[in-house]
Every structure is written in structure tokens, then in C-alpha cells.
Amino acid sequence: MKLAPLCLALGAAGMAAPVWAAQVQGTITDEQGNPIVGVEIQSAQKRIYTDQQGRYQLTVADNQHLHLHFGAGAFVHQERDLDLTTGTTTLDLVLRASNIENITVTGTALGRSVLESATPVTVLADDKLLRATEPTLGETLAREPGVQSSYFGPVASRPIIRGMDGPRVKVLQNGLSVADASTLSADHSVTAEAGTARQIEILRGPGTLLYGNGAIGGVVNVVDDRIAQHPVEALSGNVDARYGTGADERTLSTSLNGGNGTLAFHLDGNRRRTHDVDIPGYGEKAPDEPQPYGKLDNSDIKQDDATAGLSYTGEGGFIGVSANRLESNYGIVGHEHEHEHEHEEEHEHEEHEEEGHPGVRIDLKKTHYQLLAGLNDPLAGFSRLSFAAAYTDYQHQELEEGLAATTFKNKASEARLSLYHKPLAEWQGVIGLHGSHRDFSATGEEAITPSSKTDSLAAFLVEERQFGNLNLELGARVEHYQIKADTIILEGHDGDELFSPEKQSDTNLSLSAGSVWEYRPGYTLGLALTHAERSATAEELYSYGPHLATGTFEVGALYHLHGDHAHPEDGSLSQEKANNLDLTLRKFEGDWSWSLNLFYNEVDNYFYQRNTGTLVGEDEEEGAEEEEHHHHGEGLPIYQYSQADARLYGFEAALNIPLGSDWSVDAFSDYTRGKLKDGGNLPRISPLRLGLTLNYDWQDWHGELGAVRYARQDKVADFESESAGYTLVDASVSYRYFTTAGDVLFYLKGTNLTDREARPHTSFLKDKAPLPGRNLTLGVRYAF
Numbered sequence: 001m002k003l004a005p006l007c008l009a010l011g012a013a014g015m016a017a018p019v020w021a022a023q024v025q026g027t028i029t030d031e032q033g034n035p036i037v038g039v040e041i042q043s044a045q046k047r048i049y050t051d052q053q054g055r056y057q058l059t060v061a062d063n064q065h066l067h068l069h070f071g072a073g074a075f076v077h078q079e080r081d082l083d084l085t086t087g088t089t090t091l092d093l094v095l096r097a098s099n100i101e102n103i104t105v106t107g108t109a110l111g112r113s114v115l116e117s118a119t120p121v122t123v124l125a126d127d128k129l130l131r132a133t134e135p136t137l138g139e140t141l142a143r144e145p146g147v148q149s150s151y152f153g154p155v156a157s158r159p160i161i162r163g164m165d166g167p168r169v170k171v172l173q174n175g176l177s178v179a180d181a182s183t184l185s186a187d188h189s190v191t192a193e194a195g196t197a198r199q200i201e202i203l204r205g206p207g208t209l210l211y212g213n214g215a216i217g218g219v220v221n222v223v224d225d226r227i228a229q230h231p232v233e234a235l236s237g238n239v240d241a242r243y244g245t246g247a248d249e250r251t252l253s254t255s256l257n258g259g260n261g262t263l264a265f266h267l268d269g270n271r272r273r274t275h276d277v278d279i280p281g282y283g284e285k286a287p288d289e290p291q292p293y294g295k296l297d298n299s300d301i302k303q304d305d306a307t308a309g310l311s312y313t314g315e316g317g318f319i320g321v322s323a324n325r326l327e328s329n330y331g332i333v334g335h336e337h338e339h340e341h342e343h344e345e346e347h348e349h350e351e352h353e354e355e356g357h358p359g360v361r362i363d364l365k366k367t368h369y370q371l372l373a374g375l376n377d378p379l380a381g382f383s384r385l386s387f388a389a390a391y392t393d394y395q396h397q398e399l400e401e402g403l404a405a406t407t408f409k410n411k412a413s414e415a416r417l418s419l420y421h422k423p424l425a426e427w428q429g430v431i432g433l434h435g436s437h438r439d440f441s442a443t444g445e446e447a448i449t450p451s452s453k454t455d456s457l458a459a460f461l462v463e464e465r466q467f468g469n470l471n472l473e474l475g476a477r478v479e480h481y482q483i484k485a486d487t488i489i490l491e492g493h494d495g496d497e498l499f500s501p502e503k504q505s506d507t508n509l510s511l512s513a514g515s516v517w518e519y520r521p522g523y524t525l526g527l528a529l530t531h532a533e534r535s536a537t538a539e540e541l542y543s544y545g546p547h548l549a550t551g552t553f554e555v556g557a558l559y560h561l562h563g564d565h566a567h568p569e570d571g572s573l574s575q576e577k578a579n580n581l582d583l584t585l586r587k588f589e590g591d592w593s594w595s596l597n598l599f600y601n602e603v604d605n606y607f608y609q610r611n612t613g614t615l616v617g618e619d620e621e622e623g624a625e626e627e628e629h630h631h632h633g634e635g636l637p638i639y640q641y642s643q644a645d646a647r648l649y650g651f652e653a654a655l656n657i658p659l660g661s662d663w664s665v666d667a668f669s670d671y672t673r674g675k676l677k678d679g680g681n682l683p684r685i686s687p688l689r690l691g692l693t694l695n696y697d698w699q700d701w702h703g704e705l706g707a708v709r710y711a712r713q714d715k716v717a718d719f720e721s722e723s724a725g726y727t728l729v730d731a732s733v734s735y736r737y738f739t740t741a742g743d744v745l746f747y748l749k750g751t752n753l754t755d756r757e758a759r760p761h762t763s764f765l766k767d768k769a770p771l772p773g774r775n776l777t778l779g780v781r782y783a784f
Contacts, residue, residue, distance in 0.1 A: 021061065021062040021086050022059070022060050022061065022062040022063075022064075022084045022085070022086050022087065022088075022089070023057060023058065023059050023060070023087070023088045023089065024057075024058045024060065024066070024068070024082065024084070024088075024089050024090075024091055025055070025056060025057040025058070025088060025089075025090055025091075026055070026056060026090050026091040026092040026093065027050075027053070027054050027055050027056075027092050028050050028054045028055075028056065028070065028092070028093045028094075028095060029054055029092075029093075029094055029095075030075070030094065030095060030096075030097060031094060031095075031096060031097065034054075035050070035052070035053050035054025035055075036050060036054050036072060036075065036095060037050060037051070037052055037054065038050060038072060039054070039056070039070055039071065039072045039075075039095070040069070040070070040071050040072065040104075041056050041058060041068060041069070041070055042068070042069045042071075043058065043060065043066055043067065043068055043069075046058060046059075046060070046230065047230040060084065062084060062085060062086040063084065063085055063086070064083075064084055064377075065081065065082070065083050065084075065422060065423070066081070066082040066083075066084055067079065067080075067081050067383070067422075067423070067428070068080045068081075068082065068091075069104075069111075070093055070095065071102070071104055071113060072095065072102075073101050073102060073103055073125075074097060074098060074101065074102070075095035075096060075097055075098055075102065076095060076096045076097075076098050076102060076115060076588070076589075077102060077104075077113045077115070077116060078093060078095065080093075081423065096522075096589060097589065098115065098588045098589065098593075099588055099589065099590070099592075099593030099656055100114065100115060100586065100588040100593050100595065100656075101114065101123070101125075102114050102115050102588075103123040103125055103199065105117060105121050105123060105201050105203075106174075106175065106201065106221065106223055107172065107175060107201045107203055107207075107210075107219055107221035107223075108121070108203070109209060109210055109429075109430055109462035109473075109475065110420075110428070110429070110430065110462065110464055110473075115516075115524060115586065115588060116471065116516060117516070117526070118471075118473060118514025118515055118516050118526045118527065118528040118582070118584070119203055119204070119205050119207075119514065119526075119528050119582060120146070120203075120204045120205060120526075120582060120584055120595075120597045120599075120652065121201065121202065121203055121204070122144050122145065122146075122147075122201075122202040122204070123199055123200070123201050123202070124140075124141070124144070124199060124200045124202075125198065125199035125200075126199075127702070127734065127745070129194065129197065129199065129200060130240070130745070130747070130779075130781060131704075131732055131734070131747065131749060132194075133194045133195055134194070135154060135155065135249070135251075135272060135274065135301060135303075136149075136154065136155065136156065136157035136189065136190065137157070137158070137159060137171065137190045137192050137194055137200075137220070137222070138150055138151065138157030138158045138159050138160075138190065139151070139154070139157050140194045140200070141159050141200065141202060141220065142157075142159075143691065143708060144202060145597075145652035145653070145654055145668050145669075145670045146161060146162055146202075146204045146597070146652040146670050146672075147159055147160065147161055147202060147204075148160040148686040148760070148762045149760065149762065149763075150165055150186045150762055150763060150764070151760050151762065151763040151765070151769075151771065152186040152187045152333065152549075152763065152764060152765055152769075153187075153277075153296065153299050153331075153332075153333030153334070153765060153769050154247065154274075154277045154296070154299050154301075154772055155189060155274075155299060155300075155301045155330040155331065155333075156182075156186065156187050156188060156189040156190075156330070156332075156362075157189075157190075158171070158182050158183075158186065158190050159171070159190075159202075159218075159220050160686065160762055161202070161204055161217050161218030161220075162204060162205070162217065162218065162599065162601070162648060162650065162672050163217075163648050163650075163672040163674045163682065163685045163686065164216070164217025164218065164648070165217070165762075166183045167183045167213075167214050167534075167537045167539075167540070168214065168215075168216050168217030168218075168534070169214075169215070169217045169218050169219070169220065170207060170211045170212075170214045170215035170218075170219045170220070171190055171192055171220045171222070172192075172211070172219060172220065172221040172222065173192055173221075173222050173224075173368070173370070173390075174221075174222075174223055174224065174226070174227070174370060174372070174388075175210075175221060175388055175416070176370060176388055176389075176390040176414055176416075177211075177214075177390070177392075177412065177414055177436070178190065178191050178192050178222075178368075178392075179368070179390070179392035179394060179410060179412035179414070179438070180366065180392075180394050180410065181394065181396065181408050181410055181440075183214070183537065183539070184408070184449060184539050185539075185547065185549060185550065186549070186550060186763075186764050186765075187332050187362070187549040187550070188362070188396070188408075189328065189330065189362070189364065191326050191328075191364070191366050191368075191394070192220075192222040193222070193270050193305050193326075194222065195240065195251065195253040195270045195272075196224055196253055196255055196268040196269075196270050196305070196307070197222045197223060197224050198223050198224050198225055199223045200220065200221070200222050200223070201219070201220070201221040201223065202218070202219075202220055203218055203219040203220075203221070204218050204582075204597070204599075204652070205218060205528065205530065205580055205582050205599065205601075206218075206510070206512070206530045206532040206578060206580050207219035208477060208508075208510040208530075208532040208533075208534075209460055209462060209475045209476075209477050209510055209512055210416075210434070210460065210462075210477075211434075212434060212436075212456060212458055212477070212479050212481075212508075213456060213479065213481055213508060213534050213535055214534075214537075216532045216533075216534040216576065216578055224255075224268065224307070225255070225257055225266055225309075226266045226268070226307050226308075226309035226322040226324070226370070227266070227309045227311050227320035227321070227322050227370065227372045228257070228259065228264035228266065228309070228311040228313060228318070228320060229311070229313070229318050229320075229372065229374060230313060230318070231259065231261045231262070231264070231313045232257060232258065232259030232261070232264035232311075232313070233259060233260065233261045234258070234259075235256070235257070235258040235784075236256075236257050236258070236783075236784060237254070237255050237256035237257060237783070237784060238253075238254070238255050238781060238782060238783040238784070239252075239253070239254045239781070239782050240252070240253045240254070240779060240780070240781040240782075241253075241779060241780055241781075242777055242778065242779030242780075243777070243778050243779070244274070244775055244776070244777040244778075245278075245775055245776045245777075246277055246278045246751075246772050246773060246774065246775030246776070247274040247275055247276065247277040247278065247299070247300070247772070247775070248273075248274060248275040249272070249273070249274045249777070250272070250273045250274075251270070251271070251272045251273075252269075252270070252271045253268070253269070253270045253271075254268060254269050254270075255267070255268040256268070259311075259313075261313075262312065262313060262314065263310070263311070263312060263313075264310070264311040264312075264313060264320075265308075265309065265310050265311075266307070266308065266309035266310075266311075266322070267306075267307070267308055267309075268306070268307045269304075269305065269306040269307070270303070270304070270305040270306075271303070271304050271305075272301060272302075272303045272304075273301070273302055273303075274299075274300050274301050275300050276292075276295045276296055276297060276298065276299045276300050276331075277295070277296045277299045277300075277772045277773075278294060278295060278296075278772060278773045278774070278775070279294060279295065279296045279757075279769075279770050279771075279772060279773050280294070280755045280756065280757045280770070280773040280774075281293065281294070281757055281770070283296050283297060283333070283334070283768055283769055283770070284767065284768055285759065285766075285767040285768070286767075294773075296333060296769055296770075296772075297331075297333070297359065298331030298332065298333055298359035298360070298361070299331055299333050299769075300330065300331055301328065301329070301330040301331075302328065302329045302330070303326070303327070303328040303329075303330070304326070304327050304328075305324070305325070305326045305327075306324070306325050307322060307323070307324040307325075308322065308323055309321065309322035309323075309370075310322075315376075316375065316376050316377075317373065317374045317375040317376050317385075318372075318373065318374050319371075319372070319373040319374075320371070320372050320373070321369070321370065321371050322369070322370045323367070323368070323369050324366075324367070324368040324369075324370075325366070325367055325368075326364070326365070326366040326367075326368070327364065327365050327366075328362070328363075328364040329361060329362070329363050329364070330361065330362055330364075331359050331360070331361050332359065332360045332361065332362060332398070332549055333765060333768065333769045334549075334551070334765050334768035334769055360398060360399065360400050360405075360549075361398070361399045362396050362397070362398055362399070363396060363397045363399055363404075364394075364395070364396035365394075365395050365396070366392065366393070366394045366395070367392070367393045367394075368390065368391075368392045368393075369390060369391045369392075370388070370389070370390045371387070371388070371389045371390070372386075372387070372388050373386070373387045373388075374386045374387075378419070379419075381421055381422055381424075382419050382420060382421050382422065383420050383421065383422050384419075384420040385417075385418070385419050385420075386416075386417075386418045386420075387415070387416070387417050387418075388415070388416045389413075389414065389415040389416075390412075390413070390414045390415075391411075391412070391413045391414075392410065392411065392412045392413075393411055394408075394409065394410040394411070394412070395407065395408065395409045395410075396408050398444070398446060400445075404444070405444050405445045405446065406442065406443070406444030406445050406446040406447055407441075407442070407443050407444055408440075408441070408442050409439075409440070409441045409442075410438065410439070410440050410441075411438075411439045412436065412437065412438045412439070413436065413437050414434075414435070414436040414437075415434070415435055415436075416432060416433070416434045416435075417432055417433045417434075418430050418431070418432035419431050419432065426465050426466070427463050427464065427465045428463070428464055428465070429461065429462050429463035429464055430461070430462050431459075431460070431461050432459070432460050432461075433457075433458070433459055433460075434456075434457075434458045434459075434460065434479075435455075435456065435457045435458070436454075436455070436456050437453070437454070437455050438453065438454040438455075439453050440452050440453075440454070440538065446545070446546070446547065446548065446549075447545075448543050448544055448545035448546070448547055448554055449538055449539045449542055449543050450485045450486050450487070450488045450501075450538070450542050451485070451486040452483055452484060452485040452486065452538040452542070453483070453484050454481075454482070454483045454537075454538065455481075455482050456479055456480065456481045456482075457479070457480050458477055458478060458479035458480070459477070459478055460475065460476065460477040460478075461475060461476050461477075462474070462475040463475070469517060469518040469519070470515055470516070470517040470518075471515060471516045471517075472513075472514075472515045473512070473513070473514045473515070474512070474513050474514075475510075475511070475512040475513075476509075476510065476511050476512075477508075477509070477510040478507065478508075478509055479507070479508045479509075479510070480505075480506075480507050480508075481505070481506050481507075481508055481535045482503060482504060482505040482506070483503070483504045483505075483535075483536075483537075483538055483541070484503045484504075485501045485538060485541070485542050487499065487500045488500075488501070488542060488544065488568075490544055490566075490568070497568075499568040499570075501541070501542060501558065501568070501570055502570050502571070502572075504535070504536070504541065504572060504573075505572075506533075506535040506572075506575050508532075508533035508534065508535060508575060509531070509533055510530070510531065510532045510533065511530070511531045512528065512529065512530045512531075513528070513529045514526070514527065514528040514529070515527050521589065522587060522588055522589030522590055523585075523586065523587050523588075524584075524585075524586045524588070525583075525584070525585055526582070526583070526584035526585075526586070527581075527582070527583055527584075528580075528581070528582040528584075529579075529580070529581055530578070530579070530580040530582075531577070531578070531579050531580075532577075532578045532580065533575045533576065533577050533578075534575060534576040534578070535575050535576075536557060536573055536575075536576075536607055536641075539554075539556070539641075540556060540557055540607050540641045541556045541557055541558050541573070541641070542556045542558060543555065543556040543641065544556060544559065544566065545633065546616070546633025546636055548633075548636075549764075550764045551636060551637075551764075552609075552636055552637055552638070552639040553616045553633045553636040553637065553638045553639065554609070554639055554640075554641075555638060555639070555640040555641070556640075556641050557573055557607065557640070557641040557642065557643060558570065558571070558573070559640070561612060561614075561638070561640060563614060563618075564614050564615065564616050564617065564618060564638060566640075573605075573643065574604075574605040574643065575605060576603055576604070576605050576606055576607060577603070577604045577605060578601055578602070578603040578604075579601070579602050579603075580599065580600070580601040580602075581599065581600045581601075582597060582598070582599050583597070583598045583599075584596070584597045584598075591657075591658055592655070592656065592657055592658075593655075593656045594653070594654060594655040594656070595652075595653070595654050596651065596652075596653045597651060597652040597653070598650075598651050599648075599649060599650060599651070599652075600647070600648075600649040601647070601648045601649065602645075602646075602647050603645070603646045603647070603648070604645050605643045605644075605645070606643065606644055606645065606646035606682075607641055607642070607643055608641070608642060608644070608646070608682055608683065609639045609640070609641055609642075609683065610639065610640050610641075610642040610683075610717075610718070611637060611638075611639055611683070611717065611718055611719040611720065612637070612638045612639070612640055613637075613718065613719050614637070614638045615634075615635055615636065615637055615638070616633045616634050616635060616636050616638060617634035617635060637719070644676050644677070644678065645676070645677040645678070646674065646675065646676055646677065646682060647673075647674075647675050647677060648672060648673065648674045648675075648682070649672075649673055650670065650671040650672040650673055651669075651670065651671055652668070652669075652670040653668060653669045653670070654666070654667070654668045655667045655668070662696055662697055662698050663694070663695065663696055664694075664695045664697075665692065665693070665694055665695070666691075666692070666693040666695060666706075667690075667691065667692050667693075668689075668690075668691045669688070669689060669690045669691070670686075670688075670689050671687075671688045671689070672685055672686055673685070673715070680717060680718060681715050681716055681717045681720075682717060683716070683717035683720050684717075684720075684761060684762050684763075684764075685713070685715070685761070685762075686713070686760075686761060686762050687710055687711040687712060687713035687723070687725070687761060688710075688711040689708060689709065689710055689711070690708070690709045690711075691706060691707070691708040691709070692706060692707055693705070693706030693707075694706065700735055700736040700737065700738075701733070701734070701735050702732075702733070702734045702735075703731075703732065703733045703734075704730075704731060704732045704733075705729075705730075705731045706729070706730050706731070707727055707728065707729045707730070708727065708728050708730075709725070709726075709727045710725055710726050710727070710728075710758070710760070711725045712724055712725040713725075713761040721767070723759060723760070723761035723766060724759070726756055726757070726758040726759075727754075727756065728751070728752050728754075728756060728758060728771075729752070729753045729754050729756075730749070730750060730751045730752070730753065731749075731750045731753060732747065732748065732749040732750065733747070733748050734746065734747035734748070735747075741784060742782055742783055742784030743782075743783055743784075744780065744781070744782050745780065745781040745782075745783070746779075746780050747777075747778075747779050747780075747781070748776065748777070748778050748779075749776070749777040749779075750774070750775070750776050750777075751772070751774070751775045751777075752771065752772060752773055752774050752775065753774055754774075755773045755774040757770050758770055758771040759771070
């Protein structure tokens, strides 16, 4: 993509300064008349905040239509439209208090808040995010309603939203794909870092309108401050250090922002070191050979992450660039490889352990560049233009005894151009283009997915209108998507076979309609209807071979199985077509607050990994000599990507009850049911969960004591084992100390305090790797 001319144009336009001759000013108070400090007032051009007296003053160009957003986390957002001429306009506002934290969600098309979104949204920010942060993104989010974790040990864990994971859940960094290899396999880590994030947004339900093919199940957007979009005039930052007892975790995160009102810079970094994690008992559920007790072998991690950003913010817009470098080396839990002479190699293996190369490890390196730009009043009838682009160079090697056995590379580029139009017949909205290119390659022993190139190009439209207390949103997206894979060498019993797949090409359509209605003060009803289409990924189509990390022999959907033999059958497969209904009820004012989300998702041609019940090599003739019929992966169960019509439905519920001035109770529950229409269950679907937390807040102290009950999962797929239920007990306490140079937060967090053995049903490794045992984390964070 040739981005330079566009970037220069945006930069030049951003330097063009209009004549500022009009002012909007006023005072913002709560319903008791008290001034509200720190209310964000945002227009297309500027962002300011109220002072200690709740006052604000915004200077803008005269003779224009102005659309203003007024928002604060503990209050209901308001919007106002003004037609300005010149001089000063006074606008005083009263904001209603909200018991549901009402943060603006940057990952939505029009930047709506939690309460304004028809799609169920959760945002983790501030101290709540700090307390939730774990070494992996999946575990950081695993206790949010509707979200579970794929948990491939403590170092590789991806979010699962309502039973959907992998290529159906899009993980973003500031609205752009992280472009790693985590969708290929559960043992590949997600390269988004929670430790340096400002907030993490979870959109439950299809997010295909903005993000396309990989967001049919949901979106996780990790937001940080690497590119400033508004003037920065002071120095700010933070330093966070923590130590965890359960894996001897040592983590240091730091962030720094500064600017002179025109130029702004950002620096952040994260360093994490852990040893093997403590577990209650053995790793294997039923060990049949000696293994460590109380430790999960090969579960340590070494990770370094650094980011730098530079921005220009002018009166007409902004433009900024950033660069991120991530290096990680971590162990693969439960990774078993075939050794023809295990006993003969035992001594050699011990020698390698002494040299610092125990087990199988992943050595990961990623460089990620982003460009963000915005232009105010770019064209007649349009209030704002935004442009976002990214380029990623990703590589990881799977090391066996210190040597590279398999290498994965992913080079990806992405760009999105959005134009926001001014109110037209009381409708406001955005139109845009979104394109991406992915060049993936895999070489070595476990290169079971062939090298491939994936391209997509899409156009989208989202429109919104307010009808009194009802907000209506309509959207559409058309996306052309294609994959071209290289020739595949298929290893078989009778020799190798070459397979040159045809190019797969689809046009996907997404449609949505949503509304939020405040049917009585403090109560809203949200309804979202979505039709979304998804094309299969390269791994779903072409995979063929032993995947020893998950202990399976994977076969793509473009193969026909005869027992344990597979033959390629070239051709096109039907797209997934999902029709999703979300119904959301919220109470956000008064003493109690609660929310209830009901969802029903009917998916035609759903891709899933089906356990065929067949093992590699079991069709061999009895008495045949092993040397004549040996096949790589022999004895592994065959899992094939298959298509079938499916239904996923369930609920998420949350409740907050105050108990006097200092105490409160939070409760939540969620449930997902995944079924095949023709009978049977989808694999690795999470069971019912119930959680309860007692909170204490007094002056600068905060404390929590909570428990989450995971029910038994007995609604399992063919050849899938059931999972026992378990309860996890956690607690935390924190104290904030204020100084003239900033504030210091001391915190202590305890997880799995009862040291309970817990094996999540969503994990490929549930019988090999339980969740961590008791862990205490002590941390301190300084912010200025």
C-alpha cells in the first residue's frame, strides 16, 4: 500500500490553522448541584476537561455546526448539537450518576459509551485493569462475563467469547490487528500486552462491520497511548513493579508521555520473568510415569516489550507513528515428541537441560508499526477523516533441545480509511474502506499448515439517529476475501503426495441493526440483530499432519477421510453464515445496578474440529513390521475441520448491591450452550459460572474477597471427556498514597487461595495442565 502521499497530505492539512473566533463555555454539575471534576468534553477538533469547579471553555472556529460529547466514568454521557456564529455561547449541563462505569469504547464505529452500545461491551481500565492483569491476555480477561480462556498453560492463553475462539475472535491493538500466529494454535501466545494498556475493550457478539472476517465471534481491543490524538502539554507517566510467589514472577512496566502542545511523544516498556508455575499436585490428571509434584514443568517465560510513538497535533488534525518490539521465550507445556529411542536419549536430554534448553520452547520476535491520522472538516459535509495503518513482521521458532525445529513467519499489512459525515436528516455516521494482506509461512517438522497469502478488501457504512429516548444504529459491510496456498507435501503410508490447492475466494456480507431505548429513567433496553459471514482460514482448509502441542493429528476441511487415510478434494467450501440476536437490559441509576444479556446465535456451515474417533496407524495390517509402516504422528487421534449447522445461545448477568457507605457486593453469572443442529455438542464449550465478590472502600483503601464457581461440564462432544466443577477463591487489598509529585498505589492480590485443582473445559491441556495453584502478588504503582 502506498501510504506516503496520503500521510503527507494529512500532515499538511493538520498544520493548516483555521481562525478561532467562537467559544463554548459552561459549568457541569451532578443532580445535587456539586461540580464534577474531569468531565471530558470532546468535539471533532479538540478534547478538554472540566476544572475543580466543574467549569470548561472550548474555543472553536466560528460559523459551524458543533457536535459535542460530555462524558465521565461515573455519569451518563450527554451529547449536544450547536450551530455557532461568533462570540461566546454558554452551555451548562447536569449529568446523571451511573452505577455502571460508563467508559467510551474506542472500538465501536462511532465511539459510543458502554451504556450507549447496543452490542454488549465490557471495559477494563484503571485500578480494575491493574488488579486483573496476568501474564497472558486470556487470563487477564478470563473472569469477565461471557469471556473464558483457552489456557494452554500460564504462558499461552487466548480469549474465548461465548464459546468462540481462534479465528473468530479478533484481538486488536488500538483498533488494528495484532497480526500474530495465535489463531493457528492454542500454544501460540497473543502478542498484546495488558501491562502497558490504558484500557481493554471486550465486544461480545459479531464485530464484523468494522473488523471483518476474524471478528464474527467478538473483539478484544487493547488500547494504549502510543499515538496522541489530542494536544499533550505536560509530562505524565507511571511505573509498576510486581512480584508473584506462584511462579517467582518479576514484572516491571513503565510508561511516559510528554509534549509541548504540538509535538507529543510516548515511551513504554514491559519486562517479565517467571519460573515454572506452582500447581496443586501433578500436571497429569492421571500420571502413569514419574513427574514433578507441585510444579508445572516447562511453564516459565522471559519476555521484553518496548514501544515508542511520536505525534503531531495541529488545529486541523493529527498524525502519528509508533514502533513496537516484542521478544519472548517460553516453554510449551505438555508438548510431546516422538523418540524412537527414548531410553537411549534420556541421558542426552538431561545434558541439554543442564545447558539451559529444557523441553520444547517458543522463541518469538515481533516488530509492529502503526500510523494513525485524523483530519477535521476534510470535505464539505464531512466532520472528520481518520486513517489507520499497520505493518507487522512476526516470527517464532519452536525449539527442541535448543535447536529450531519449526519456524513460523507472518508479515501482515492493514489500512482503514473512515469518513464521518455531518448530520444528514438527523442521521450521523461513517463510511469507510478497510484492506489487509497477510503473507504466512511455516517450515520444519510441525509445519502442518502450508504457506499462504490472504487478502481482503472491504467497504462499510454505519449510520445512527436519535429518536427521543431511543437510539437507532444501522450498518453494512461488503468484503472480498481470498486465500492462495502453496503446494502441500502430504506424507502418507504409501509415500508422499503433492497437493496444489486452488485459490479460495468469497464475498462476505455483514448487516446489523441495533437500538438502545431508555424506556424509563435509569433503565435501558438494547437490541442488536446481526447477519455476519466468514470465510475459512488457511489452517481450517489445508492443515495436515501431527500437531504434537495439542496431541492431535489435524486434517483440514479440504480432505476426504477414509479411516486414517486422507485425500485432498479441491474446491470451494461454503461460508459460515451467522444470524445473531442480542437482548440487553440494564439498570444503572439508584442504589442497585444490574445488567442482563441474552444471546442466540444460529450459524450455518460452522467450522469446528471434530474428533473422528480414529487414531493414526490403526488401519495398518496386524503383524506388519513397524519399520515398514511407520507414519509420523502414529497413535495420535485424528481431528478434522468439519462444517455443520450450529446454535450457540446463553446469557451474561451482573449485579451490584451497596451495603451501606463502605461495603458492596458484586455478582455475575454466564452460560454458553453450543449444539449441532443435527444432534451432538460443540467441543470445549465453557460450563455455567457463578461469581460473588464482597468489596470494601474506605478513604484510600480498597479490599475484595470473591469466589467463582465453575459447574461440571457434562454436555460434551463425541469422544470428549467431561470436566469436573471447581471453585476458585481470590482476594485483594490496595492503598493509594497521594503526594505532590504523584500518587503511589500499593496492592496485594491472592488467587486460588484454597490451592484448588482446576482444569478448565476450554483448554486442550485440561488433563495435562491445571490452572496455577495459590499465588500472592505484591505490587506498587507510581503515577504522575
